[in-house]
Amino acid sequence: MKITAAKVIVTCPGRNFVTVKIETDEGVHGIGDATLNGRELAVASYLEDHLIPCLIGRDPRQSEDIWHYLYRGAYWRRGPVTMSAIAAIDTALWDIKAKLADMPLYQLLGGASRSGVMVYGHANGRDIEEACDEVARYREMGYHAIRAQCGIPGLDSTYGVSGDKLFYEPADADLPTENVWSTEHYLRHVPKLFEALRDRFGFEPHLLHDVHHRLTPIEAARLGKDLEPYRLFWLEDAVPAENQEAFRTIRQHTTTPLAVGEVFNSLWDCKTLIEEGLVDYIRATVVHAGGVTHLRRIADLAALNHVRTGCHGATDLSPVCMGAALHFDLWVPNFGIQEYMRHTEETDAVFPHAYTFENGYLYPGEAPGHGVDIDEDLAAKYPYQRAYLPVNRLRDGTIWHW
Ligand SMILES: O=C(O)C(=O)C[C@H](O)[C@H](O)CO
Numbered sequence: 001m002k003i004t005a006a007k008v009i010v011t012c013p014g015r016n017f018v019t020v021k022i023e024t025d026e027g028v029h030g031i032g033d034a035t036l037n038g039r040e041l042a043v044a045s046y047l048e049d050h051l052i053p054c055l056i057g058r059d060p061r062q063s064e065d066i067w068h069y070l071y072r073g074a075y076w077r078r079g080p081v082t083m084s085a086i087a088a089i090d091t092a093l094w095d096i097k098a099k100l101a102d103m104p105l106y107q108l109l110g111g112a113s114r115s116g117v118m119v120y121g122h123a124n125g126r127d128i129e130e131a132c133d134e135v136a137r138y139r140e141m142g143y144h145a146i147r148a149q150c151g152i153p154g155l156d157s158t159y160g161v162s163g164d165k166l167f168y169e170p171a172d173a174d175l176p177t178e179n180v181w182s183t184e185h186y187l188r189h190v191p192k193l194f195e196a197l198r199d200r201f202g203f204e205p206h207l208l209h210d211v212h213h214r215l216t217p218i219e220a221a222r223l224g225k226d227l228e229p230y231r232l233f234w235l236e237d238a239v240p241a242e243n244q245e246a247f248r249t250i251r252q253h254t255t256t257p258l259a260v261g262e263v264f265n266s267l268w269d270c271k272t273l274i275e276e277g278l279v280d281y282i283r284a285t286v287v288h289a290g291g292v293t294h295l296r297r298i299a300d301l302a303a304l305n306h307v308r309t310g311c312h313g314a315t316d317l318s319p320v321c322m323g324a325a326l327h328f329d330l331w332v333p334n335f336g337i338q339e340y341m342r343h344t345e346e347t348d349a350v351f352p353h354a355y356t357f358e359n360g361y362l363y364p365g366e367a368p369g370h371g372v373d374i375d376e377d378l379a380a381k382y383p384y385q386r387a388y389l390p391v392n393r394l395r396d397g398t399i400w401h402w
């Protein structure tokens with residue numbers, strides 16, 4: 001069996017997505033997500049100019065060998081562009097493998113370890129009251145776990161807060177929007193949000209919060225301590241994580257569970273965090289962390305150290321990534337939770353999929369493969385539009401973490 005063709009499809013049904021489609025001489029095809037928010041065309045070029053020429057004629061069933069051939073063959077290892085490109089090919093090959101077996105992908109991974117995949121949604125409000133009302137809306141939709149963010153008095157904009165609510169999209173302009181940040185204002189306000197949420201909803205719903213890399217370790221330690229009475233499911237990306245050892249400071253001071261890893265692209269980014277038990281949840285997912293093949297390695301190391309998965313699932317991860325991630329989630333023994341930011345109707349139409357939402361859980365479906373396809377004619381109607389994530393500055397103009 002041979003790979004006969006592979007192509008890259010870039011489409012923008014409201015936001016940009018990059019998809020790889022691999023075709024074989026047996027008529028079976030597979031697709032994989034290669035979207036890297038704000039740097040989409042770099043991955044498209046990496047695939048078209050450098051990886052696809054190496055694929056033609058190879059046996060698509062040898063996904064493990066192809067992974068190492070592309071990873072080691074580049075000589076230049078890791079990095080988000082490389083790993084997203086390899087991930088897309090790997091996802092497409094697992095899709096093909098599962099279609100050949102006439103099985104949903106989760107069966108090839110080892111079968112279902114649970115009946116459904118618990119997801120968390122994003123509730124956000126301009127102030128505490130609006131954020132509480134949004135949490136109520138997610139409760140009505142059946143969610144058992146909800147991430148809560150709210151506007152900070154004194155700041156014009158805050159990460160995670162938008163008028164779009166259900167379809168929040170942070171990549172909002174063709175050059176980066178500039179936000180202003182104040183750690184002092186933020187640290188004073190966030191505990192009040194969670195106090196209000198627990199007062200109104202009690203301790204039954206899981207509550208999560210995303211700091212979006214904005215604190216220093218000692219500030220994060222203080223926030224974690226201040227939030228302890230409200231029993232968060234997790235506190236996410238409390239500090240930038242290039243320096244994994246920095247999490248030791250946070251860990252020494254608080255029992256609030258910590259999550260990290262949506263920007264990670266390999267096991268090496270989280271090796272110390274996992275081996276030293278410095279975090280509780282690892283957020284790497286299929287598209288940015290080398291596909292199903294590499295994500296499995298991360299999850300297995302995590303399992304040894306009581307770290308559970310919490311795959312990234314924002315709107316910039318296409319339905320193709322979501323489909324593959326759900327099969328992974330249904331199987332992975334040390335599953336924690338899956339993020340679920342809904343895609344728009346336009347996006348869902350371009351990517352017909354087998355997964356479904358019901359009562360706070362997603363189900364990957366029983367279609368052979370990962371259950372997601374692309375309508376190429378519809379995709380062609382939405383040409384690429386450059387869109388960037390914002391940047392952040394302190395009030396004196398210093399560039400900060402977004
Ligand atoms: O979903 C999250 O937790 C995020 O932090 C969303 C990110 O800002 C987004 O995926 C960046 O591309």
Ligand SMILES: [Mg+2]
Binds near residue numbers: 236237262
């Ligand atoms: Mg996040």
